[in-house]
Amino acid sequence: MKVIILSRVLKEKQIEKIKATAVKAGAVLCFVEEEKAIPEGFLDAEVLYGFGTETAKTSTALKWLCVPSAGVDYLMGPGAFANEDCILTNSSGAYGVTIAEHMIAVSLMMMRKLTLTYAETLQGVWGKPKPQKSLKDCRITVLGTGDIGSNFARRAKAFEPKAMVGVCRSGKSEETCYDQVVPISELDGILPSTDLLAMSLPDTAETKGILSKERLSLLPEGAYIVNVGRGSAIDEDALSELLEKEYLGGAALDVFRTEPLPKDSPLWKTKNLLITPHVAGNLTLEYTLDTNVDMFCEDLLNYAQGRPLKHIVDRKIGY
Amino acid sequence: MKVIILSRVLKEKQIEKIKATAVKAGAVLCFVEEEKAIPEGFLDAEVLYGFGTETAKTSTALKWLCVPSAGVDYLMGPGAFANEDCILTNSSGAYGVTIAEHMIAVSLMMMRKLTLTYAETLQGVWGKPKPQKSLKDCRITVLGTGDIGSNFARRAKAFEPKAMVGVCRSGKSEETCYDQVVPISELDGILPSTDLLAMSLPDTAETKGILSKERLSLLPEGAYIVNVGRGSAIDEDALSELLEKEYLGGAALDVFRTEPLPKDSPLWKTKNLLITPHVAGNLTLEYTLDTNVDMFCEDLLNYAQGRPLKHIVDRKIGY
Numbered sequence: 110m111k112v113i114i115l116s117r118v119l120k121e122k123q124i125e126k127i128k129a130t131a132v133k134a135g136a137v138l139c140f141v142e143e144e145k146a147i148p149e150g151f152l153d154a155e156v157l158y159g160f161g162t163e164t165a166k167t168s169t170a171l172k173w174l175c176v177p178s179a180g181v182d183y184l185m186g187p188g189a190f191a192n193e194d195c196i197l198t199n200s201s202g203a204y205g206v207t208i209a210e211h212m213i214a215v216s217l218m219m220m221r222k223l224t225l226t227y228a229e230t231l232q233g234v235w236g237k238p239k240p241q242k243s244l245k246d247c248r249i250t251v252l253g254t255g256d257i258g259s260n261f262a263r264r265a266k267a268f269e270p271k272a273m274v275g276v277c278r279s280g281k282s283e284e285t286c287y288d289q290v291v292p293i294s295e296l297d298g299i300l301p302s303t304d305l306l307a308m309s310l311p312d313t314a315e316t317k318g319i320l321s322k323e324r325l326s327l328l329p330e331g332a333y334i335v336n337v338g339r340g341s342a343i344d345e346d347a348l349s350e351l352l353e354k355e356y357l358g359g360a361a362l363d364v365f366r367t368e369p370l371p372k373d374s375p376l377w378k379t380k381n382l383l384i385t386p387h388v389a390g391n392l393t394l395e396y397t398l399d400t401n402v403d404m405f406c407e408d409l410l411n412y413a414q415g416r417p418l419k420h421i422v423d424r425k426i427g428y
Numbered sequence: 429m430k431v432i433i434l435s436r437v438l439k440e441k442q443i444e445k446i447k448a449t450a451v452k453a454g455a456v457l458c459f460v461e462e463e464k465a466i467p468e469g470f471l472d473a474e475v476l477y478g479f480g481t482e483t484a485k486t487s488t489a490l491k492w493l494c495v496p497s498a499g500v501d502y503l504m505g506p507g508a509f510a511n512e513d514c515i516l517t518n519s520s521g522a523y524g525v526t527i528a529e530h531m532i533a534v535s536l537m538m539m540r541k542l543t544l545t546y547a548e549t550l551q552g553v554w555g556k557p558k559p560q561k562s563l564k565d566c567r568i569t570v571l572g573t574g575d576i577g578s579n580f581a582r583r584a585k586a587f588e589p590k591a592m593v594g595v596c597r598s599g600k601s602e603e604t605c606y607d608q609v610v611p612i613s614e615l616d617g618i619l620p621s622t623d624l625l626a627m628s629l630p631d632t633a634e635t636k637g638i639l640s641k642e643r644l645s646l647l648p649e650g651a652y653i654v655n656v657g658r659g660s661a662i663d664e665d666a667l668s669e670l671l672e673k674e675y676l677g678g679a680a681l682d683v684f685r686t687e688p689l690p691k692d693s694p695l696w697k698t699k700n701l702l703i704t705p706h707v708a709g710n711l712t713l714e715y716t717l718d719t720n721v722d723m724f725c726e727d728l729l730n731y732a733q734g735r736p737l738k739h740i741v742d743r744k745i746g747y
Contacts, residue, residue, distance in 0.1 A: 206562065206564050206588075207560070207562065210536055210540060210562060210563060210564075210587065211536075211540065211542075213532065213536060214533060214536035214537060214540060214542055215542075217529055217530075217532060217533035217536075218533060218537065218542070218546075221529060221530065221533060223530075223533055223534075223537070223704070224546070226704055226705065226707060227537075227543070227546065227702075227704070228550055229705075230702075230703045230704065230705070231547055231550070233691065233696045235687075235688035235689055235705040236705050236707075237705075238707050238710035238711075238712045239707070239712060240712050241526070241710075241712045241713040242713070243525065243526065243529060243713055243714075243715055244529060245525050245529075245715055246715065263586060264586045264587055266586065267582060267583045267585065267586035268529065268583055269525075368554075369554035370554055372552065377552045383546075383549075384549045385542070385545055385546070385549065386545065386548075386549070386554040386555050386556075388545060388555070388557050388558070391557035391560075392557075393557045393558060393559050393560045394560040394561070394562055395562075396562055396564055396565065
């Protein structure tokens, strides 16, 4: 079985783990840093780990694509796979820890006005205390209660919020950190009592534009928004307007409709908007990369032994 | 009983609470924004709530001073009280929540390099992912396990650190969030296995210069330091040197030997040093101010009814 490992970020430790697993799985490995570099003898590889979008599009031999991302929206269009039966697995589960830490960090930066204070510090200015809000007694709504949302909720719970409501497709969660979990159809009823809306949704037909202008205005005055899922979930223009008016307390966006955010985007200058360049879940954290590789290796053994894969994506619903 | 309420930050809600308590306590209130404004009829007041350092120094009539801060170092020198028997209470207990949130925020900002990322964002630059560290599997040492340190430890625990060690005078804590609590005499043994040192110590004879050059070099390479107690605890020059050498991963200081930090301090430009202008525990957070006033009111009733006060400072040890 030919397996392509496509990555620029793997370190010795992870490479050794993959090699050891390949021996058990009877796999022949080819490590490359970009798809163009795949040697001819591996163009018919059965398995690819990495962002192999070109290979997926062109190779009819590819039977399993394992991507190191949690989101797989970029593989959902028609023609994304030359082999329509190609199995797709993602790395949902590897990002919960790191993205949850980002979500807590940016929530506190906004609510405690550390954004303003730090901007002053960078100028050598000893700033004055600023109005603050707290996660304590905050009413938190987690929109998207998967690995990422629930890792955030478990951490946020330790800050003693007044309420922790989960909102997801099924309206159910096995997590005990939520006071209540409701289906997306009940979102409109939850927004008016939400002080902090934490969004970690995949990009699917159902989630595109979910935070519309109408829904944004259901949030109470002074509410905060964090989005680490996909930029397509929010009406950016409506959000920007509510921030400029100071109706909302702030927003922290790590994802945008267009990335990188264009130089001339008005969002760069929007009041109380904390922009981060899609870094909440990047692979520079050792733990994330380790987990990512562990998950692939686990499924490589499953695949070799004909067992069902664990991290499979339902290509119909998109996650 | 004449009671002076000295504050610029109280809002209607807290003023009403104090007035209602004064009725029960048989107290006559005088609200002023600065000590100079105390009317002649109140120069012999028995009680003062606020930063009444001048009154403490000059009034022999003052029997109880309640300060809205947790630290009371500025009241420890000789001559601080004209009445040597004056009772001193502080507001330790009001700041745990807000300072703990600050500590988590700056820890994550440093470890996730959000300091650098945000500095780029402020310039309209979509930055690249940077090396990151995580609170997960981090070995955390909390130096000072009082209200502030333990509120931090409880929150940090939710991030799944590898170890959570408390270090305090007694070597004991009733908190269950520590894996281990040791006396300060054992600090040197703990530092080499500390990835994040969180300091929330009062300024006392015992804590001055506690993080000396020698102790700083006991920390492992890449360690992080957060200090929200008092600046006197750290050898700032030695810290700065270790940061410049990139031996330490970073430091977040909210307190300094001299505050405000002088314009020409080299600390402003020290690599990987996150400076905040003593804002971790300011009173702009409603919860903090409420709790602060609640604590004073509780003790005002105790005082009126001849019961022992709850938030008393041992003026011999300084906290």
